Amino acid sequence: MIWRTLLVILRARLRVRRGAPLPPTEVATIRLTTLPTDIDMLRHMNNGRYLSLFDLGRWDLLIRTGLFDAMRRRGWYAVVSSETVTFRKSLELWQRFDVETRFVGHDDKALFMEHRAVVDGEVYARVIVRARMLRRTGGTVSHEELFAAVGRPEGVPGVDDWIHDWAAASALPSTKADAPSVWN
Secondary structure, eight states: OHHHHHHHHHHHHHHHHTTOOOOTTSOEEEEEEOOGGGBOTTSBBOHHHHHHHHHHHHHHHHHHTTHHHHHHHHTEEEEEEEEEEEEOSOOBTTOEEEEEEEEEEEOSSOEEEEEEEEETTEEEEEEEEEEEEEETTSSBOOHHHHHHHHOOOTTOOOOOHHHHHHHHHHOOOOTTSOOOOOOO
């Protein structure tokens, strides 16, 4: 994955240098191929690998929108706090597919992104990611700080109600609270 990540970062930087930055409301697309290291014993893409490959879509989106450079200058970074994936069709060995990535909004604590694995315009899998912005020196970055640094994008679609419901229902206690592993 490290080589794929470096390649995606390099390509995204080249696209920006060639005058193809991406507005934050647009869909970022990268083309990938299902490799032998991506498949499981059933000879299709391993379910866990989707999440790793969708990370590549996030790198592309963050770099091409300029958000990554703004974050790096300020000592900020993003972490995934939760994600949900839905599979529709399997990706097979050597199959080419696009990873489409876009921002879908935010709540009071996090940004939401959507990723899709798409073959010939057809969705094979979709992931919703909730990510928080943190400081290398500790603490979280407020949306006010984030939008002051990079501007508040116009036209970002609203977050669907089900996504808010999912985020609330899947949340774990804060790191300052107890979270014992007790099975009911």
